[in-house]
Amino acid sequence: MKNLSPQTHCVHTGTQFDEQTQGVNSPIYTSSAYGYLNGVRLYPRYYNLPNQKAVVEKLCALEYAEGGLLFASGMAAITTAILALVKKGEHIVFQNNLYGGTHYFVTSDLEKYGIEFTLVEGMNPEDYAKAIQANTKLIYVETPSNPLLKVIDLQAIAEISKANNLVSMIDNTFASPINQNPIKLGIDVVMHSATKYLGGHSDMCAGAIVSSAKIMEKVYHTAINFGGNMDSQACYLLERSMKTLALRVERQNQNAQKLVDFLGTQNEISQIYYPSSDPIAHKQMSGFGGMLSFELKTIDSQEFMKRLKLIFPALSLGGVESTICSPYNTSHLKISQAERDRLGIKNSLLRFSVGIEDANDLINDLRQAL
Ligand SMILES: Cc1ncc(COP(=O)(O)O)c(C=O)c1O
Known part of the structure; x- marks a missing residue:
């Protein structure tokens, strides 16, 4: 057909x-x-x-x-x-x-x-x-x-x-x-x-x-x-x-936007990165995805990850389960310190791969860690 x-x-x-x-x-x-x-x-x-x-x-x-x-x-x-x-x-x-x-x-x-x-x-x-x-x-x-x-x-x-x-x-x-x-x-x-x-x-x-x-x-x-x-x-x-790609991604799009909205209300978060704030993304994307990044003001990023109970600190992304990592210490570790600084990949930056769990459970986990 x-x-x-x-x-x-x-x-x-x-x-x-x-x-x-x-x-x-x-x-x-x-x-x-x-x-x-x-x-x-x-x-x-x-x-x-x-x-x-x-x-x-x-x-x-x-x-x-x-x-x-x-x-x-x-x-x-x-x-x-x-x-x-x-x-x-x-x-x-x-x-x-x-x-x-x-x-x-x-x-x-x-x-x-x-x-x-x-x-x-x-x-x-x-x-x-x-x-x-x-x-x-x-x-x-x-x-x-x-x-x-x-x-x-x-x-x-x-x-x-x-x-x-x-x-x-x-x-x-x-x-x-x-x-x-x-x-x-x-x-x-x-x-x-x-x-x-x-x-x-x-x-x-x-x-x-x-x-x-x-x-x-x-x-x-x-x-x-x-x-x-x-x-x-x-x-x-x-x-x-x-076979379940569309179902999963649609849910991840929705969850990510809810988490962005929540993080935006938190004093401890100094910066959020998510494509929905970019007009070009609106032109060329039909959904904004399950990936978001944010920067912490005062809490050490490693300590923050240890406090999480549901969101799992792990390499890789895109799974049904929510995972989080510090690109500074993982995916971008092989890039020189000077280059990471120039690219804006800081120690305080965390990259969040949003899963298909209930968004409120994820929000509660972030809230208790903050
Ligand atoms: C955006 C992006 N492209 C390419 C790759 C490389 O893929 P793989 O690890 O399957 O070789 C990754 C892995 O993290 C990635 O995040």
């Missing part, structure tokens, strides 16, 4: 129907050796097993993409796509306010491949246009960004990319396809750390790239050589999780 809503795509799209049993779920294809005399060459590292296909079809429907690939982690997806699309002697324009792991890859590894880059401060699209050089091939952004939830105008970035014949790529992990569809806004490549909202239960590690068929062909060529594919068992887990 055509024109299905995201909620319906989450449940139905991509299911690999098993005629033999008529089961409602995709079977798990565990083999790594398949007969080939019929002309079909199935192999896990060729990214062509039915369990990969099931998730790719679902994600492509949600992200308005023509094709996609699934990887063993978000970082495998990011690094494979970048190294597939840019070669030695070429240049990439990156947002400076990035997930710490991506920032670390850019600053510590790209040089080894002879790839040049510029890290742009702030979220003004004009600054990205100014950073373009004759050898620039790619603009890479992350919005809302980790951990300060900064928002960049995706339509403006897409227009700048197209005008300069570049590929544009976004890490759409924080928003999820339920809240933001960059391809609809003109962006070429969408990446997800599926470890987060797509997986949604803090029990898997996965990554995805979706784009046009033409761009995916290029990414595929490098992907089979790098071999970072996701295996069938993990694909099945991801397919199962994505």
